[in-house]
Structures are given as C-alpha cells and as structure tokens.
Amino acid sequence: MSDKLRIGIIGLGTVGSGVYKSLEKFDNVEIKQIAVRNINKPRSVEVPREILTDNPFDLVNNPEIDVVVELMGGVEPAWSYIETALKNGKHIVTANKELLAKKGEELFNLSEEHNRVVLYEAAIAGGIPIIMPIKTILAGNKITKIQAILNGTTNYILTKMDAEGASYEDVLADAQRLGYAETDPTGDVEGFDAAYKITTLATISFNSRIKFENVYREGITKIRKEDMQKSNELGYKIKLIASATIDENNNADVRVHPMLVPKSAMLAHIDYVTNAVALSGHPIGNIVLSGPGAGEFPTASSVIGDILAIAREFGTTEYLLPMMRCHHHSTANPVDINNTYNKYYLSITAPNAIGVIAKIGAICASKNISLSSILQKGVNENNTAEITVITEECLEKSIKEVVSELTDCEVNSLIRVM
Amino acid sequence: MSDKLRIGIIGLGTVGSGVYKSLEKFDNVEIKQIAVRNINKPRSVEVPREILTDNPFDLVNNPEIDVVVELMGGVEPAWSYIETALKNGKHIVTANKELLAKKGEELFNLSEEHNRVVLYEAAIAGGIPIIMPIKTILAGNKITKIQAILNGTTNYILTKMDAEGASYEDVLADAQRLGYAETDPTGDVEGFDAAYKITTLATISFNSRIKFENVYREGITKIRKEDMQKSNELGYKIKLIASATIDENNNADVRVHPMLVPKSAMLAHIDYVTNAVALSGHPIGNIVLSGPGAGEFPTASSVIGDILAIAREFGTTEYLLPMMRCHHHSTANPVDINNTYNKYYLSITAPNAIGVIAKIGAICASKNISLSSILQKGVNENNTAEITVITEECLEKSIKEVVSELTDCEVNSLIRVM
Numbered sequence: 001m002s003d004k005l006r007i008g009i010i011g012l013g014t015v016g017s018g019v020y021k022s023l024e025k026f027d028n029v030e031i032k033q034i035a036v037r038n039i040n041k042p043r044s045v046e047v048p049r050e051i052l053t054d055n056p057f058d059l060v061n062n063p064e065i066d067v068v069v070e071l072m073g074g075v076e077p078a079w080s081y082i083e084t085a086l087k088n089g090k091h092i093v094t095a096n097k098e099l100l101a102k103k104g105e106e107l108f109n110l111s112e113e114h115n116r117v118v119l120y121e122a123a124i125a126g127g128i129p130i131i132m133p134i135k136t137i138l139a140g141n142k143i144t145k146i147q148a149i150l151n152g153t154t155n156y157i158l159t160k161m162d163a164e165g166a167s168y169e170d171v172l173a174d175a176q177r178l179g180y181a182e183t184d185p186t187g188d189v190e191g192f193d194a195a196y197k198i199t200t201l202a203t204i205s206f207n208s209r210i211k212f213e214n215v216y217r218e219g220i221t222k223i224r225k226e227d228m229q230k231s232n233e234l235g236y237k238i239k240l241i242a243s244a245t246i247d248e249n250n251n252a253d254v255r256v257h258p259m260l261v262p263k264s265a266m267l268a269h270i271d272y273v274t275n276a277v278a279l280s281g282h283p284i285g286n287i288v289l290s291g292p293g294a295g296e297f298p299t300a301s302s303v304i305g306d307i308l309a310i311a312r313e314f315g316t317t318e319y320l321l322p323m324m325r326c327h328h329h330s331t332a333n334p335v336d337i338n339n340t341y342n343k344y345y346l347s348i349t350a351p352n353a354i355g356v357i358a359k360i361g362a363i364c365a366s367k368n369i370s371l372s373s374i375l376q377k378g379v380n381e382n383n384t385a386e387i388t389v390i391t392e393e394c395l396e397k398s399i400k401e402v403v404s405e406l407t408d409c410e411v412n413s414l415i416r417v418m
Numbered sequence: 419m420s421d422k423l424r425i426g427i428i429g430l431g432t433v434g435s436g437v438y439k440s441l442e443k444f445d446n447v448e449i450k451q452i453a454v455r456n457i458n459k460p461r462s463v464e465v466p467r468e469i470l471t472d473n474p475f476d477l478v479n480n481p482e483i484d485v486v487v488e489l490m491g492g493v494e495p496a497w498s499y500i501e502t503a504l505k506n507g508k509h510i511v512t513a514n515k516e517l518l519a520k521k522g523e524e525l526f527n528l529s530e531e532h533n534r535v536v537l538y539e540a541a542i543a544g545g546i547p548i549i550m551p552i553k554t555i556l557a558g559n560k561i562t563k564i565q566a567i568l569n570g571t572t573n574y575i576l577t578k579m580d581a582e583g584a585s586y587e588d589v590l591a592d593a594q595r596l597g598y599a600e601t602d603p604t605g606d607v608e609g610f611d612a613a614y615k616i617t618t619l620a621t622i623s624f625n626s627r628i629k630f631e632n633v634y635r636e637g638i639t640k641i642r643k644e645d646m647q648k649s650n651e652l653g654y655k656i657k658l659i660a661s662a663t664i665d666e667n668n669n670a671d672v673r674v675h676p677m678l679v680p681k682s683a684m685l686a687h688i689d690y691v692t693n694a695v696a697l698s699g700h701p702i703g704n705i706v707l708s709g710p711g712a713g714e715f716p717t718a719s720s721v722i723g724d725i726l727a728i729a730r731e732f733g734t735t736e737y738l739l740p741m742m743r744c745h746h747h748s749t750a751n752p753v754d755i756n757n758t759y760n761k762y763y764l765s766i767t768a769p770n771a772i773g774v775i776a777k778i779g780a781i782c783a784s785k786n787i788s789l790s791s792i793l794q795k796g797v798n799e800n801n802t803a804e805i806t807v808i809t810e811e812c813l814e815k816s817i818k819e820v821v822s823e824l825t826d827c828e829v830n831s832l833i834r835v836m
Contacts, residue, residue, distance in 0.1 A: 022558060022701050121555055127702045129551040137539055137550040140440060140722030266708065269687050283440050284545045284719035287709030290684065297701035304558030304701075309741065317735040323727065 004030040005311040008059040008090075010081055011071035012036045015095060015122070017045045018300030019069065026304075028311045035059045060085040067310055069303060070094040079103055086110050086118075091320070093306045095122035095299060101196035101212040104203065108326035117321050119306035124197045125150055125275045127298025128291040132305065134204055134279075136323045143205040143281035146244045147418070150197040152273035152293040153181045153188035154220050154240040158258075159271045162228045162237060168221060180273065190219035191256040194242040202244035202254050205279065207328040210244070210254050214334035218257035227347060227413050230388045234373060236260035236345075237268040241418065252332035253340055260345050260390075260417040266290075267418075338397040343372070343417035346389040346399075349410040353385035356409070360389065363405050367398040390417060422448040423729040426477040426508075428499060429489035430454045433513060433540070435463045436718030437487065444722075446729045453477045478503040485728055487721060488512040493520055504528050504536075509738070511724040513540035513717060519614035519630040522621065526744035535739050537724035542615045543568055543693045545716025546709040550723065552622055552697075554741045561623040561699035564662045565836070568615040570691035570711040571599050571606035572638050572658040576676075577689045580646045580655060586639060598691065608637035609674040612660040620662035620672050623697065625746040628662070628672050632752035636675035645765060645831050648806045652791060654678035654763075655686040656833065670750035671758055678763050678808075678835040684708075685836075756815040761790070761835035764807040764821075767828040771803035774827070778807065781823050785816040808835060 005028060009016055012034055023029055034047060035056040053059060060068055060081050068085040070092065072078050078099050082092055092111065094100070100107070100123055111118045121131045125148070134143070149155050153175065160171040172189070175181035187193050199212045220240050231238050239261050244254040261268040266288045270276040275293025280286045292298035313320050350356035357376060364371060370392040379385050391399065403411050423446060427434055430452050441447055452465060453474040471477060478486055478499050486503040490496050491514050500510055500517070510529065512518070518525070518541055529536045539549045543566070552561070567573050571593065578589040590607070593599035605611050613633045620628045638658050649656050657679050662672040679686040684706045688694040693711025698704045710716035731738050768774035775794060782789060788810040797803050809817065821829050 018701060026558070128705060129547070129555045129707075132555040133547040133551050136554065136727055137547045137720065137723035139726045140444070141719055266684075266687060269684060283436060283715035283722075285710045285713075285716050287546060287707070289547075289705070289707050291705030292703045295703075298703050301559055301702035302555065305555035308557045309554055312740045313735075316737060316740070317731075319734060322730045322734070 004028055005307070005314050006030050006032045006064055006066045007069055007307065008033045008035070008062060008065040008067070009069045009071060010035045010056045010059060012043065012045070012047070013071065014296045015299045015303065016071045017043065018296035019071070019303045020045050020047065022297070022300045022304055023307070026308065029307060032065050033059045033062055056081045057084065060088060060090065065090060066314065067091045067093060067307060069307065070096055071303070073098065075099050075102055082107065083110065086114050086116055089114060089116065091116045091310050092118040093303055093310070094118065094120050095303060097123040097193065097196040097200065101199040104200060105209060112326065115319065117310065117324055119309065119324060120200070121306050122299045122302035124201050125277055126291070126293040126295065127301045128275060128277060128289050128293065130201070130277050130289055131204060132309070132324070138281070138284065139323060141281040141284050143279055144246055145280040146198070146202060146205055146277065147267060148198065148201070148242045148277040149239055149267060149270050149275050150242045150293065151188055151194040151240060152275060153185065154194070155270065155274065156180050156272050157189070158220060158223065158238055158240065161223070161225055162232070165225055165229065167225050168223055189221055191217045191240065194240060194256040198242035198244055198254055198256060201277070202252060205244070206246045206252060206332060208246065208250055208252065208330050208332040209328065210252055210332055211334070214254065216255035216257065216337045220258050222413065223258055224413060227345070227415065230347065230375070231260050231345065234375070234388070234390065235263050236417070237263060238415065239267060239270070241267070246332060250330065250332050251335050253335040255337065258415050260415055262418060265418060338400070340396050341393045342396060343393050344391045344399050345413065345415045345417050346391070347412040348387045348389065348406065349412060350385045350387055351408055353379040353383055356385055356387065360387065360406070363402050364391065367394070367402055369394040369398055369402065422446055423725070423732050424448050424450045424482055424484045425487060425725065426451045426453070426480060426483040426485070427487045427489060428453045428474045428477060430461065430463070430465070431489065432714045433717045433721065434489045435461065436714035437489070437721045438463050438465065440715070440718045440722055441725070444726065447725060450483050451477045451480055474499045475502065478506060478508065483508060484732065485509045485511060485725060487725065488514055489721070490514070491516065493517050497521055500525065501528065504532050504534055507532060507534065509534045509728050510536040511721055511728070512536065512538050513721060515541040515611065515614040515618065519617040522618060523627060530744065533737065535728065535742055537727065537742060538618070539724050540717045540720035542619050543695055544709070544711040544713065545719045546693060546695060546707050546711070548619070548695050548707055549622060550727070550742070556699070556702065557741060559699040559702050561697055562664055563698040564616070564620060564623055564695065565685060566616065566619070566660045566695040567657055567685060567688050567693050568660045568711065569606055569612040569658060570693060571603065572612070573688065573692065574598050574690050575607070576638060576641065576656055576658065579641070579643055580650070583643055583647065585643050586641055607639055609635045609658065612658060612674040616660035616662055616672055616674060619695070620670060623662070624664045624670060624750060626664065626668055626670065626748050626750040627746065628670055628750055629752070632672065634673035634675065634755045638676050640831065641676055642831060645833065648765065648793070649678050649763065652793070652806070652808065653681050654835070655681060657685060657688070659685070659836065664750060668748065668750050669753050671753040673755065676833050678833055680836060683836060756818070758814050759811045760814060761811050762809045762817050763831070763833045763835050764809070765830040766805045766807070766824065767830060768803045768805055769826055771797040771801055774803055774805065778805065778824070781820050782809065785812070785820055787812040787816055787820065
C-alpha cells in the first residue's frame with residue numbers, strides 16, 4: 001500500500017480542472033490517472049500527458065488507484081464505470097446528482113457489499129457543506145422538513161426577472177449568452193436538476209429512501225413578470241423551491257415547484273446563483289446553510305473535502321468513515337400532490353369586473369377555501385379586471401376544481417405560497 | 419470494554435437536561451453518571467437517583483466512563499475536572515466557550531498527549547453545524563475571513579431596538595424580564611461571550627492559534643436608538659459582529675464590535691436570537707450558516723452529534739476521529755486595531771449649523787479620509803445641526819484623530835461599517 005491516497009479522476013471539465021488545481025497542495029494524495037474524452041484537447045490546466053487516458057475502464061481497472069472521482073455526469077456510461085470501480089475495491093467520490101437520484105439504491109447496496117464508501121458532497125448544493133454535516137454532527141436529529149434553493153440557473157433567472165421587471169424569455173436569452181444557462185435549458189428550467197438533488201438530500205435527511213419518480217416537479221417557464229410584480233406588492237419573492245417533508249408514518253412529500261416566499265424568510269434573500277438549504281428537525285430547530293451551488297472552485301471544495309476524509313482514515317481501519325455510510329434501507333411512501341394542503345397565489349383576468357370578486361369568493365367558499373388576500377386594482381379599458389388572490393391552506397385538488405370552474409375567467413397563474 | 423459508549427455528564431441545567439432527554443433514544447450510548455451541585459433539587463427531567471453525584475471528581479475518576487461531557491461553564495473548576503478526565507484517558511465533549519478561549523492551547527496539547535479527542539461543537543454558535551464542517555468537509559479550504567453573529571442576547575436587543583425604535587435600556591430590561599438576558603448582562607452586552615467564541619472559531623478556521631487577550635472587544639451599550647434609525651435610512655442594520663481575518667504573513671485581526679451591516683448582506687437579516695457565521699475561503703468562496711445559537715435543544719443537537727461521532731468509531735481504531743484533532747501549533751500574530759482600515763459611521767451634533775459640513779470635510783480630508791455619505795436634515799431650534807457621516811475605508815488611528823479634533827462638536831457615535 002502506498003503512503004499516499006491514489007486518485008483517478010473521470011472527467012477534466014470545469015470541476016475536474018478545479019479539483020486538479022486544488023489537490024496539488026495536499027501531499028497525502030496523488031493523482032494517478034485522469035480519463036478524458038479527447039487526450040489532445042488543449043486545456044486550462046497543465047496535466048502530464050502520461051497520466052491521461054481516453055478509456056475510463058483503464059482507470060477503474062487500474063490496481064494502483066484507491067479512489068475513483070467521477071465528474072462526468074449522467075447515468076450511463078458513468079454507472080458502468082462506478083460499478084466496475086466498486087467491484088474492484090475502489091472508494092467513490094462523485095458529483096453526479098442524476099446518477100444518485102436514479103441509481104442511488106443499487107449504488108449504496110453495491111458499495112456496502114464491497115465495504116467501500118461513496119461520498120457525494122459536491123452533487124448537492126455545490127460548495128455548501130450539507131451531506132457530511134447531516135451524516136455527522138446532525139446525526140442526533142430527526143429531520144422532518146427541507147426547503148431549499150438547489151438550482152443556480154433558475155434562481156439567477158428569477159432574481160433577474162424580479163430586479164429588472166423583465167420577462168422569462170428575455171432573461172433566459174441573457175443567461176444563455178452569459179453561460180449561466182445551457183443552450184437546451186430544460187434540465188434546469190423544468191426543475192429536473194433540483195429534483196435530482198432533493199431526491200438524495202431528502203433520502204439522507206429522512207433516513208428513508210425517496211424514489212426519483214415520486215418527486216413532483218414543475219419548472220419556472222410559466223412565471224410571468226406580472227406575477228413577480230404582484231408578489232412583491234404582497235410581500236413575497238418567487239423562487240424555485242425544492243421541498244420535502246416526512247410524517248410519522250413514513251409518508252414523504254417531495255417536490256420541486258415555484259413558490260411565493262415571504263420576505264421575512266431567509267430563502268427570499270438568496271439571490272442569483274447562490275443556493276440555500278433550510279432544514280427543520282428535533283432537537284435542532286431550524287437552520288439555513290447557504291453558499292455557491294455550482295462552479296469550478298466551490299464544487300472542487302466539496303470534492304476535495306470528501307477525498308481528504310478518505311485520505312485521513314485510509315489504511316488506519318478496515319471500516320472507513322462509518323458515519324458516512326448508508327444506514328437506511330426502507331423506502332418512504334409517496335404522497336400524491338392532489339392530496340396535499342398548500343396556500344396558493346392565483347392571478348385571474350375576469351371578463352366583467354362587476355360581481356367577479358363575489359363570484360370567486362363564492363366558488364372558493366363552496367370548496368372550503370378561505371382567502372387571505374384579494375387584490376383588484378381598478379378596471380381595464382375593456383371592462384376586464386385583474387384580480388390577485390392568496391388563499392389560506394387548502395387541498396390541492398380543491399384549488400384545481402376552483403380553476404376549472406372559473407370558466408368565464410382567464411386564470412393566468414396558479415403558484416403555491418410558502 | 420462495554421459495547422455501549424459510557425457517558426458522564428457534569429452539569430444538569432438547561433443544556434444538560436436537553437442532552438439527557440435526547441440521548442435516551444440512542445442505544446449505543448449509556449449515561450453512567452451525572453454530577454450536579456445539589457442532588458436533592460427538583461428537576462424537569464427524571465434521573466435515577468443512583469447515577470447522581472455532587473462530586474465531579476467521582477465522575478472524572480470513574481473507570482466505567484469513556485466520555486466526559488462538561489456542561490458547567492467557566493474556567494475553574496471545569497478545567498480541573500477536564501484535566502483529570504483527560505489524564506484518566508477519557509474523551510471530552512464540552513460546550514465551554516470560555517474555557518476553550520482561555521485554556522485552548524493547554525487543553526488540546528494535553529488531549530493529544532493522551533491520544534484523546536476534545537469536541538466542542540456546542541460551544542460555538544449553539545446548534546449551527548460549524549466546527550465539524552470546518553474540520554472535515556471544508557478541510558481543503560484556506561479560510562481567510564469570518565464575519566459572524568455569535569451572541570443571541572445582543573442580537574435580540576439590537577433587533578428589538580430596531581423594530582420598536584426603543585432605547586437600549588428599555589429593551590435590555592425587557593430582555594431580562596423574558597430571560598433572554600441575565601441579571602448581570604456584562605458577559606453578553608460587553609461582547610465577552612462573542613469574543614470567547616470567535617477566539618476558537620478563528621483558531622480552527624485559520625489553523626493558527628488566536629490568543630483571547632488579542633481579541634479587540636467593544637459591546638453594544640452605547641448604541642442609541644437614533645443610530646438605529648439613521649442606519650436604516652442609509653440602508654444598514656446595526657449588529658454585533660464577531661470578525662476575523664488573516665493575511666499571508668499570519669497576522670490575524672480578530673474582533674467583536676457593533677457594525678452597520680448593509681441590507682444586501684445576509685447578516686443584516688439574522689434577527690432576534692438567531693446566530694450566523696459567514697466564512698470566506700479558497701476554493702469555496704463565501705458561505706453563510708445560520709440557526710439557533712443557544713437553547714436547550716439546539717445545543718443538545720451539537721453535544722449529541724459530538725457524542726455519536728465518538729460512539730461510531732469507539733473501539734474500532736486506536737486513533738479516533740483524526741480530522742477532529744488539533745493539527746496546528748503555531749500562534750497568529752496580533753494586529754493593533756489602531757492600524758486597521760475600516761469604514762465608519764459618525765453621528766455628530768454641531769453647535770452651529772453654518773459651515774459645519776465644510777469643517778468636518780476639511781478635517782477628514784486633512785487625515786486622508788474620504789466621505790461616502792453625509793446627511794444633515796435641517797437645523798435644530800437652538801441652531802445646532804445633527805450630521806451623519808459615512809466614510810470610505812480609512813485608518814482607525816486617523817478617524818480617532820478626527821473625533822478628537824472636532825472639539826466644538828459633540829460626537830454622539832462612532833461605529834464601524836461593514
């Protein structure tokens with residue numbers, strides 16, 4: 001056994017380069033091999049040619065490597081490489097949120113079978129220390145609720161729409177030009193990225209497995225600049241919130257959707273590409289951890305933290321990092337969003353201003369829905385009226401019935417309220 | 419060796435009771451003995467009479483105890499108990515910020531000598547996960563700056579003064595009545611409590627020892643409601659900030675004093691008894707961790723997290739929790755506050771409104787101080803004027819010279835600005 005922890009890295013993009021540069025100063029680790037797509041591509045980091053390979057299987061089968069750091073993303077072929085690495089007795093550090101969300105159960109079962117650790121601090125909320133704290137210093141808590149901003153691209157877009165009174169389309173184009181959004185932004189703006197992350201975050205927080213297919217998901221593409229403005233007037237900011245709650249019967253309500261967040265809440269003040277995670281549990285109460293959710297260096301901080309944790313114990317014990325293992329094998333029960341209780345923001349254009357508020361009030365009352373705010377500012381030239389409603393907590397199914405019964409009105413937006 | 423980790427607790431006050439109640443559900447730990455001042459005192463928790471002792475030496479000399487949890491506070495006699503416990507081969511979990519600040523060096527040297535760990539998550543920022551994250555997942559970072567709200571009592575007082583436009587004296591009396599401030603509030607309001615905490619937090623963040631006597635300290639007793647109001651107008655909140663920076667030559671500027679915090683900063687939104695720690699470093703960038711800074715249950719969360727970390731590794735390795743050890747033995751150089759650069763808020767009552775702004779401007783200019791804001795609203799009936807100034811960054815020594823040269827004015831307040 002070498003006296004240094006020997007690392008193989010799959011992927012030398014933004015994060016991989018950050019890890020490579022930042023690891024140089026630690027003398028207890030050694031980068032043995034790096035798998036890249038194209039060996040001859042010019043790079044921002046200078047890497048000795050002889051440690052590069054374009055075949056990741058070379059690396060996961062290399063007997064001189066102790067830890068495989070997977071930074072390529074996506075389920076396949078990443079899973080094949082990780083599976084082989086674990087079977088070959090290597091520990092895994094990964095930033096692959098999609099793999100964790102979709103293959104988590106197989107991954108952790110396989111790692112326990114081979115007595116190896118899988119660490120993934122970088123996969124959730126980038127640089128924010130969250131996975132290791134939950135597994136270690138917060139281990140005495142029963143965490144029952146998470147509310148988080150886990151996607152920097154959508155938070156950037158929403159913050160810009162709010163600050164500039166601009167439309168979603170205009171800000172998206174701007175974000176794409178600046179590199180904050182991808183050419184195909186679907187993964188971010190439709191909430192997939194946040195949904196991958198909350199799947200794993202809820203799993204470890206609740207000590208009960210969450211299935212990705214049970215995570216309810218809605219993106220930000222339908223948010224209008226008028227919703228931003230009305231929310232502000234009513235004391236809220238609109239954010240894409242990844243949330244999860246679990247009850248005493250192991251029913252887990254896990255979702256990603258836009259929400260009106262009251263300005264009194266910390267999450268309302270998390271702007272641009274910053275991420276944040278609010279956790280509630282016993283005995284701790286409520287905490288909020290915030291910081292950079294992505295980027296070369298913040299992500300490298302988490303990858304390196306994981307590598308150093310392995311390095312510090314490697315060779316001293318047969319059972320490395322006991323607290324960082326997967327200790328739960330039950331699966332939480334899913335909750336149908338239609339059966340959940342939420343507050344709602346409803347923006348309505350009514351064809352005839354006269355009597356419309358009474359009508360909305362009557363329909364809501366018939367569904368057992370109380371209103372906490374109702375706002376109508378004058379009447380449009382064509383005698384239509386713009387009405388904004390915020391409800392008290394009510395059943396999702398009921399508010400959808402209200403929307404379908406408002407047949408002569410146009411419902412512009414229906415957004416949940418924190 | 420028992421299959422359970424055997425715990426002795428010194429102190430069964432608020433935190434001790436929280437720990438006792440919360441530990442019951444963990445079957446890998448067993449509370450063997452609890453030292454209390456008065457065995458016959460009625461308590462909120464039911465504790466078997468036979469595990470109580472009124473002599474903490476019984477406990478630290480008890481061969482059936484593996485970990486001593488010290489929750490009594492203060493330097494002596496706590497230090498004598500901890501010293502004996504370490505010499506007897508016991509691990510230590512403590513919430514004692516004063517002991518850590520004043521005896522940290524001896525404590526950690528002694529613990530290493532006996533190959534035992536000293537964990538103290540609860541001593542700094544209560545329930546917020548901060549010590550273990552810095553030692554583990556953030557270990558790859560060079561942290562160079564900390565700005566924190568570490569004292570709940572003063573933050574409660576300042577938040578109340580701001581929200582209600584009330585004076586320091588009125589809010590303090592109120593806080594004392596509600597139990598948020600002690601009868602003798604000196605330890606909190608003069609900044610000692612925050613200074614203890616920043617001493618240890620800076621030491622572990624910078625990997626370089628900070629001496630408590632080198633921490634500059636100013637309390638909140640001179641903050642006027644007028645300062646609160648003016649700060650708000652200018653876009654700031656006043657908070658008691660514990661801060662620390664270190665430069666490349668190991669010079670550490672560590673302090674506790676009130677500051678005007680811009681509303682754009684997260685720390686401006688940390689209200690009442692909530693604490694928060696903002697850290698900056700490389701590669702991570704900036705993160706902010708916030709949560710309950712004190713109280714029975716949040717503090718218990720941290721104490722239990724430390725106990726479980728020991729329990730999980732106890733008996734599996736000779737060298738427990740390597741990352742949680744003290745790895746630094748150098749001491750940082752102190753910095754004289756007079757030689758530091760800061761921005762300042764200055765509130766002045768000038769005897770004669772005519773020409774006073776020109777005079778203030780001239781004195782500042784002569785000391786090489788630029789002004790970023792200056793605010794005078796009308797003239798008082800007696801021809802005096804209230805003037806508020808915010809400077810650009812300038813030398814502390816120079817601003818003090820300005821104050822001493824403003825001989826015909828009354829300087830009401832001089833507060834640093836973030």
